[in-house]
Amino acid sequence: MTMVYATDQPRSLSVRPPVPLPITVSGSSIHLPDTVVTNADLTRTLDTSADWIVARTGIRERRRLAPELAVSDMCIAAAPAALAEAGISARDLDAVIVATYTYDQPLPSTALMVKDRLGAGRALPIDITQAACANGLQAILLAAHLLQVSAQAILVIAADCASRVTDPLNRTTGVFFGDAAGAVVLTRTETTGAGLLAWDFGSQLSHDVEIRAGGSRLPTSAQTVAEREHYLRMDGRAVWAAATTRLPESIRAAAYRAGLDVTEIDHFFLHQANLNILTAAMTELEVPMQRAPVTLDTLGNTGSAGVLTALHQARTEDRLMPGDTYVLSAIGAGFQWGTLCFRQG
Template identity: 45%
Template sequence: MTIRARVAGVGHYLPERVVENAAFEATLDTTDEWIRSRTGIERRHIAAEGETTSMLAVAAARAALADAGVTADQIDAVLVATSTPDYTFPSVASMVQGELGATGALAFDVQAVCAGFVYALTTANALIVSGQSKRILVIGAETFSRLMDWTDRGTCVLFGDGAGALVLEAAEGTGTPEDRGILACDLHADGRHRELLYVDGGASTTGTTGHLRMQGNSVFRHAVEKLAESAHAALASIGLSGADIDWIVPHQANLRIISATAQRMQVPMERVVVTVQDHGNTSAASIPLALSVGRDRGQIKPGDLLVTEAIGGGLTWGAVVLRW
C-alpha cells in the first residue's frame, strides 16, 4: 500500500479593493498598455488598511475547509507559505491555527518567497507520507503591497495581495502515476543569486521592513530555464513527460515567463491555467489562488494531471506533480 497526499478541498480569498493598471498613470511614468504588453497584468487586489496576511489566510482556509467538508478540529497541521507575516513572530500559521480553532494542529510558516507554496506542499506531502499527519491545511498568503516602493515602476505594478489554501489528506494509492494526490516533488535553491530579488530591510540588518528590489531581466532568464528543468525532472522521476500533463498551474509572475516555460515544456497555452491578468504576482499565494480559480472555472477536474512550478527570491525554485 502507498500513502498519497490527496487534495480534499481548495479555496481562496482576495481583498475587495481592485487597482487597475490605469491607476498608476497619475503617479508613474507608465501606461496600461506598457504594463499589459510586458507582464500580462491588467489589475490586482490590494489589502485594506488593517487587513493582514493572517486575515487573508484564515478566509482562504475557511473556504478550503468548507470545500473539503471537514472542520478545523480535524486538521493535524497548518502550514503557511508567506514572506509578509503579520509580525516577526509568532508565525502566521500559529495565528491561523488559533483563529480557526485547530487546537490539535502543529503550525509553522515556510519562507521561500514566490516558491514558498511549492516548498510548503512538498513539506506537507512528507508529513503525510511519513505518517506524522493525516490531514493538513497548506496555505499561501501574502500582502506584498506592504513591501512596495510605489515610486519604482519596475516592481510596484507587478504585485498584488491574496491567499489560497488546500486541504491535503492521507489516502491509499497503488504506487503508480494513476494515483490521485502528490506524485513527485523537485526543489532547488541557489543563494549566490540572492541580489537578483530581495527586500532591502530586516530585523537583523536595518530593523525595518524595507522594500522589494529586483533585477527583472536576470530573474526572467533564470525563471524560464529553471522552471522548465524542474518540471521535467519531477515528471521524469515518475516516468512521465509534458505530453502527459492536463494542466500546468504556474506561479503567476509574468505572462511572458509563463508562456516561455510552457513552450520549453512543449505544452500549449490552452493547457495552462492563467490568472495573472486579474491578480498580478501574489508571490506564495499565486499557485493556490490559481488552483482554486481554475477549479471554479471548470478547467481543473478530478483525475487531471497537474504540474505546479515556481521560482522566487533566494533564488528558490521547484515543481510538484499531482493528480487532482
C-alpha cells in the same frame, strides 16, 4: 526532505513510475481583497502607461488589502471554504502551515495566529517564509511528508500582501504585485495510483530579488527607512533569465521522476508572475498554453498564493478529472524553485 533531480537525462522506458505518496487536495479556496487597482490607477503615480504594463506583464489589474488588515486576516478569510469542501473541521487539523514572505510581524508566528483564530487547537503551526513565491510549494511538500508519518489532515495557506513591501515610487516593482490568499486542505487518499508522483526542488543564491533591511545584518533604523531599504528590490532581467530557465528544467525533472513525458501532463499550474514568463516556459516545454491557467491578468503577481489561485480556478471550473496529471511549479527570490507532480484521484 527536498530533492534535486538531474534534468539532463532523457526519458527512458526502463524508468518505472514511482509509488505515489497517497495524498490529495480535498478542498481549496482563495480570498481576494475588495479593492481593485487598475493599470490606469497606477499611471497617476508611476511614469508608465496602461499599454506598457499589459505588454510587459500581461497584468490589467490587481487587488490591494485594506490598510487596517494583515496577511493573517486573508488567511482566515480563505480557510473556511477549503475546510468545508474537504469536510474537515478546524478542530481535526493536525497542522496549519502558512506560506508567506509578508507575515504579520516577526514574532509571534503568523501560523499560530491563524491556528488560534480558526480554533484548530491541536494543530502544529508552521511558518514557511523565505522562499518567497515558492513558499507554497515547500509547504505542500512538507505537508505531504507529515501526512505520510502520522497526520490525517493539514491546512496549507499561501498568502502575500506584497503591496506592503512594494515601493510605490518604483515602476519596476510597482506594477507587478497584488494581494491574495489561497488555501488547500491536504488529506490521505485511498485511490490507487493517485497522489504526489514526484517532485523537484533547487536553489542558487542570488540577491537579484531582495529586501535588504529589517534583519540582523541591516536592522531597522531611521537611515534604512529614509533610504527605502525595507522595500522589495528586483532585477527584472535576472528574474526573466532565472524563471525561463529554471521552471522548464524543474518541470522536466519532476515529470521524468514520475515516469511521464512533459507532453503527457494535463495541467500546468505555474507561478503567476508575468504572462511573458509563462508563455516562454510553456513554449520551451513545447506544451500548448491552454494547459496553463492564467490568473495574473486580473490578480497580478500574488507571490506565494499565485500557484494556488490557478489550481483553485481549475477546480472550480471542473477541469481536473480523475486520472489527470498536473504540476505545480514556481520560482521565488533567492533563487529557490520547485515543482510537484500529482495524479488526480
